[in-house]
Amino acid sequence: MKITQSRFALLILAFFLFVGSAFSQSAQADIETLKKSAPKVFIDCGWCDIEYIKTEITFVNYVRDRKEAEVHILITTQATGSGGVEYTLAFSGQNGFSDLDDTLKYFSKTTDTDDETRKGLVKTIKMGLMAYVAKTPIASRIAVSYTEEQGLQAVADKWKSWVFSLSANGYFYGEKSYRYQSITGNFSANRVTPDIKIKLGLSANYYYSRYDYSGEIIDNDRESYSFSGLVVKSLDEHWSVGGFLNASSSTYSNIQLNVSPAPAVEFDVFPYSQSTRRQLRFLYWAAFSMTRYRQETIYFKTQENLLKESLAISLTVKEKWGSISAQLTGSHYFHDFSKNYLDLNATIQFNILKGLNASVYAGGSRIHDQLALVKGDLTLEDVILQRRQLETSYSYYLMFGLSYTFGSIYTNVVNPRFGSSTGSSGIIIIN
Amino acid sequence: MPKKFRFQILAAVLFTFLFQAFIIPGFAQTPSQGAKQEAKPNAPKVFMKSSLDSAALRKDIAYVQYVEGEAEAQILVEITSQKTDHGEEFTIALTGRREFSGVDNLLRYTADPSQKPEDVQKGLINVLKMGLLRYVSKTPVADRVNIAFLDQVKPTSVIDQWDFWVFSFNVDTFIEAEASYKMQELDGSFSANRVTPEWKIRFSLSASHYKNCYSYSDSDGNSYSYESVSDSRYLNGLVVKSLDDHWSIGTTLAASSSTYTNIDLKMSLAPAIEYDLFPYSESTKKQLRFMYYLGLDSMKYRLETIYDKMKEILVKEGLSVTLELKQPWGTISSTLAGSHYFSDLKFNRIDLSTEISFRIIKGLNLNVYGSGSRIHDQLYLQKGELTKEEVLLQRRQLETTFNYYFSIGLSYTFGSTSSNVVNPRFGSSSTIRVTS
Numbered sequence: 001m002k003i004t005q006s007r008f009a010l011l012i013l014a015f016f017l018f019v020g021s022a023f024s025q026s027a028q029a030d031i032e033t034l035k036k037s038a039p040k041v042f043i044d045c046g047w048c049d050i051e052y053i054k055t056e057i058t059f060v061n062y063v064r065d066r067k068e069a070e071v072h073i074l075i076t077t078q079a080t081g082s083g084g085v086e087y088t089l090a091f092s093g094q095n096g097f098s099d100l101d102d103t104l105k106y107f108s109k110t111t112d113t114d115d116e117t118r119k120g121l122v123k124t125i126k127m128g129l130m131a132y133v134a135k136t137p138i139a140s141r142i143a144v145s146y147t148e149e150q151g152l153q154a155v156a157d158k159w160k161s162w163v164f165s166l167s168a169n170g171y172f173y174g175e176k177s178y179r180y181q182s183i184t185g186n187f188s189a190n191r192v193t194p195d196i197k198i199k200l201g202l203s204a205n206y207y208y209s210r211y212d213y214s215g216e217i218i219d220n221d222r223e224s225y226s227f228s229g230l231v232v233k234s235l236d237e238h239w240s241v242g243g244f245l246n247a248s249s250s251t252y253s254n255i256q257l258n259v260s261p262a263p264a265v266e267f268d269v270f271p272y273s274q275s276t277r278r279q280l281r282f283l284y285w286a287a288f289s290m291t292r293y294r295q296e297t298i299y300f301k302t303q304e305n306l307l308k309e310s311l312a313i314s315l316t317v318k319e320k321w322g323s324i325s326a327q328l329t330g331s332h333y334f335h336d337f338s339k340n341y342l343d344l345n346a347t348i349q350f351n352i353l354k355g356l357n358a359s360v361y362a363g364g365s366r367i368h369d370q371l372a373l374v375k376g377d378l379t380l381e382d383v384i385l386q387r388r389q390l391e392t393s394y395s396y397y398l399m400f401g402l403s404y405t406f407g408s409i410y411t412n413v414v415n416p417r418f419g420s421s422t423g424s425s426g427i428i429i430i431n
Numbered sequence: 432m433p434k435k436f437r438f439q440i441l442a443a444v445l446f447t448f449l450f451q452a453f454i455i456p457g458f459a460q461t462p463s464q465g466a467k468q469e470a471k472p473n474a475p476k477v478f479m480k481s482s483l484d485s486a487a488l489r490k491d492i493a494y495v496q497y498v499e500g501e502a503e504a505q506i507l508v509e510i511t512s513q514k515t516d517h518g519e520e521f522t523i524a525l526t527g528r529r530e531f532s533g534v535d536n537l538l539r540y541t542a543d544p545s546q547k548p549e550d551v552q553k554g555l556i557n558v559l560k561m562g563l564l565r566y567v568s569k570t571p572v573a574d575r576v577n578i579a580f581l582d583q584v585k586p587t588s589v590i591d592q593w594d595f596w597v598f599s600f601n602v603d604t605f606i607e608a609e610a611s612y613k614m615q616e617l618d619g620s621f622s623a624n625r626v627t628p629e630w631k632i633r634f635s636l637s638a639s640h641y642k643n644c645y646s647y648s649d650s651d652g653n654s655y656s657y658e659s660v661s662d663s664r665y666l667n668g669l670v671v672k673s674l675d676d677h678w679s680i681g682t683t684l685a686a687s688s689s690t691y692t693n694i695d696l697k698m699s700l701a702p703a704i705e706y707d708l709f710p711y712s713e714s715t716k717k718q719l720r721f722m723y724y725l726g727l728d729s730m731k732y733r734l735e736t737i738y739d740k741m742k743e744i745l746v747k748e749g750l751s752v753t754l755e756l757k758q759p760w761g762t763i764s765s766t767l768a769g770s771h772y773f774s775d776l777k778f779n780r781i782d783l784s785t786e787i788s789f790r791i792i793k794g795l796n797l798n799v800y801g802s803g804s805r806i807h808d809q810l811y812l813q814k815g816e817l818t819k820e821e822v823l824l825q826r827r828q829l830e831t832t833f834n835y836y837f838s839i840g841l842s843y844t845f846g847s848t849s850s851n852v853v854n855p856r857f858g859s860s861s862t863i864r865v866t867s
Contacts, residue, residue: 035588052715059580061589064597079859081852083844100536104568107851110844111794115716115759126578127568134538134561141582144560146494147575159847167842169798175834177822191847197854199861213822230861232854240856244863262863266856275855285863314858331864341864378647380655385823390647395609403601408593408625412586415631416714417679418671418705418722419753 034138035061039097039129040409042069044320049118051414056122059138060129063409066320067354070095071132073125076276076318081192083110083163087121088276091128092320097135104128110163162191177212197232197242209385220385224250237271244285253389254372256294262287279316285309291372298373298391306371307334322350322357333369342366355405364396475531475566478504483552491556494572495563505529506566508559518544521555525562531569538562587627596625614643631671631681638664643824657820663689676710683724692828693813695733701726718755724748734813737830745810746773761789771808778808794844801837 041060043050054062063069074090085108093100106124108117133139165188173180188201203226210219225248232242244262249255264285270278287310292303310331317324325347332340345363352358373391382388477495479488489497498504507526512519519542527534540558542551567573587595598621605616620637639662646656664687671681682702688695703724709717726749731742749770756763764786771779784802791797812830821827 031582031584032588035584036590049715054586055712055715057580058584058586078853078855081854082847084851086851086853102534102565102568111790111796113759113761113790114788115757115762123578124568127564127573127576130561130564130568130578131536134536134558139558139561140554141580142557142561143579143581144557144564145577145579146492147577148493157847161847161852163844163846165842165844167840169838169840171836171838173834173836175829176831177829192852192854194852194854197856201861211823213819214816218823226862228861230857232856234854234856242857244861246862260863264857268856272855275853279855281858283857287863310863329864377651380819381823390609390611392610395607397605397607399603399605401601401603403599405597405599407597407623408591408595410589410591410595411597412589413595413626413628414586414714415626415628415671415673416707416711416718417631417673418669418681418703 031141034136034141035059037136038138039132039136040068040070040095041073041129042066042071043073043075043125045073045075048075048121049114051416052118053122053125054412054414057126057129058412059133059142062411064405064411065354065409066351068095068409070097071129072320073128074318074320075121078276080107081161081163081190081197083165083190084108084112085117086276087124089124089128090277091131093132097132100131102128102131110165160191161193162189164189179210180208182207195234197230197234199228199230201228202226218381218385220381222251224248224252226250232266234272237273238268240266240272242266244287251294254294254297254374256292258289258291260287260289275316277318279314281312281314283312283314293372295374295376297371298375299371300375301371304371308332309334322348324348331369333371339369339371340366341369357403357405359399359401361399361401362397364394366394367392473570474572475505475563475570476503477506477508477563479508479510481508481510483510483555487552488556491553492560492563494567494576505531506563508563510555510559515541518542518546519551523555523559523562525565527566531566534565536562536565585628594625595627596623598623611647612643612645614641616641629673631669631673633667633669635667636665657824659820659824659826661690661826663687663691671705673711676712677707679705679707679711681705690733691826693733693736693811694730696731697728699726699728714755716757718753720751720753722751722753730811732811732813734815736810737812737814738810739814740810743810747771748773761787763787763789772810778810780808781805796842796844798840798842799838801835803833803835803837805833806831 039060040063042063042065043053044066060071066072070093072092072094074092076088076090078086078088080086087106087108089104089106091102091104104124104127106120108120112120130142130144133142166186168185169183171180171182183206184203186201186203188199190200191198204224206221206223208219208221210217227245227247229245230242232240234240242264244260244264246262247257247259249257262285264283266281266283268275268282269280287308288305289308290305293301296302308331310329312327312329315324315326327343327345329343330341343363343365346360348358348360350358370389370391372389374388378388378390474494474496476498478498478501479485485497495506501507505528507524507528509524509526510521511524512521514520521540521542523538523540525536525538538558538561540555542554546554564573564576564578567576601618601620601622603616603618605614607614616639618637618639620635622633622635624634625632641661642658644656644658646654648654666684666686668684669681671679673679680703682700684700686696686698688697701724703722705720705722707714708719708721711718726747728745728747729742730740730745732740735741747770749768751766751768753766754763755765765784767781767783769779769781782802782804784800786800787798789797789799809828809830812828817827817829822829
């Protein structure tokens, strides 16, 4: 097996050396010319290691605007059942390659390192680019080789799709008059198949900060514990049923213990199989919320059991022109309909025209259900150090951004000198 | 705990337990997804209609199966040719069948009249190889296919009327509010960059304005409010010339103004030289860079400093060492930097920062990041007392001789690794909003 394999590899090598030498007189001289007619590619991926992609795939030209591109690669991700990531690469041809579209998938495992993930992604991108490259003269300089089957068989999954994860994190910050610490621990057990999704999680958080203000010590700690459970059964391409079970305890929210089981049902207007590109989900749940407070609330309660219902509408769209993600959530208690909550938030990124991008990030809430607020006055420190939740009937935020870029469309160059080319130019520490 | 309440919790826990113990195993029989079978039988079936030598095809394109009948084929390949003035033009028509139906492609190959027949055949096979990858990429066989580019080519081999200059304008606003807290931010920036393998030129201008306000009143009617404003402006310039694969020289030019650091206007110029132990061409995998700079700072303060200065001109030098590794076992990124002023050598600082992400064994990952600084160069600190709000809201930089942060995280994952299932139902979160 080994011998035939190496002989095969030698043959391949000999073949390419031959092809290489046959082309070398003419091709080697005008490789620069070939590069000029290579496909123009726009990679639409915020978190990819773009510099690595550019240094590993040099047989195409990279452009910074989607409208200049001949190949638009839109990369979207979703979490997989085993804790890995599913990358969906939508290749779409334009400006001369129109009608040449393709979709490829790459899966990374939860145990993969960054380097392994970026290598796998580069391999998938290369594979998808071939259909376009094959139509341009630079194709003559591409070598495709194949390694024969090793006879490996996939093993049966003895864990029956269950994935367990344990993690602990500590963060410590200090300077002369200020200290901050946080410690968190998490455990999760998940089982995700196309028919059922089970997610169970336990987490504990502790946080401490301390200011020394001219000898006066102001310190502050917060802790919270939570359990979350979710079971979802798939009914068809549009409907799912299931239930949540949450338990939590928090000093910030004045809750000693809250336990809330909540049966739920969901409808997606789009088929779930298109979820990486578009979703419009309506999720309804009814919860029985049992709470014991740490201190008496402004409504003179130390414990109460209440019934509430909620509807959440989520829209996610990711297309070549940009993305939209919006969520509208409303809920109310049954014992008193005036105890209700309404929240709308949206993120929109939009490529208006060549070089011009707009982004909006906004949210607003109408809050009439702060049943857990502590009776009595708060101190100045409670307010500005956010030790306690404050009474409010609303909250909102709005971010609007506009950027316009013009000039060279090519972004082929990676120049790491004096630090990363994507970072800011401030290389010297400004105190 | 009251009896009724305890009973309800117990019931809820029991319900979940029963649900998991009895109902879930019923679903557990679903066949596991993504399990790969032996690859070659999964290779696409191709039916060839061409005069190509089939032995050569089988040897050179081994990642498909060649079938005798058109009926069982998933891909039809038809190669036709036509004589033209420039030689012979071949058309390779690929047609997808069954699960590949609708996936078609038309490729061309032109043979020079001077080419030998065996070279023409090799050229044709090379184009066909690429054409078939579109189908192969959707089968497990794809894992063993490798694609390589046979040449080294300069990334600047393009026709660019802008000569690699890129300009960008940005504006951002941010507003946040609730009953007792309001915040506003406004940012603007402009940048002009030109990056080629020989030169790196970066220039940027930015300004930001930040305002926040707290107000609340207690039950006695006493009200309290606090408003604070932060402003900063920056100008940054960088020019770097590449000398060879290990050396670069350049300079930075900067001007800034900030209320946080009590600086009305700071202008600095710092020529620098850098050496990378590894060739720069391997920068995405490994870097070990040493950088030395000599800087001239001209300072104008907002308020008199603790050293009784309103303005001063200072000369400093600095050295930094940066290590960056991104390898299959994990990632390391670490920087050690030191600098001092010449006016008084005791005005100095040392910073060390590190980020490590390391796979100890399969499933067990360690993440560490941290930084520590010894600070003896806060020449800009303002004289006099700060208010409690300035301290607690971090409106002013405080006097210190050190600062550090350190974070460590350990995670262990075990269980199924073969499940590539995506199930988007009910979103990705498993919590519901029970309290505000």
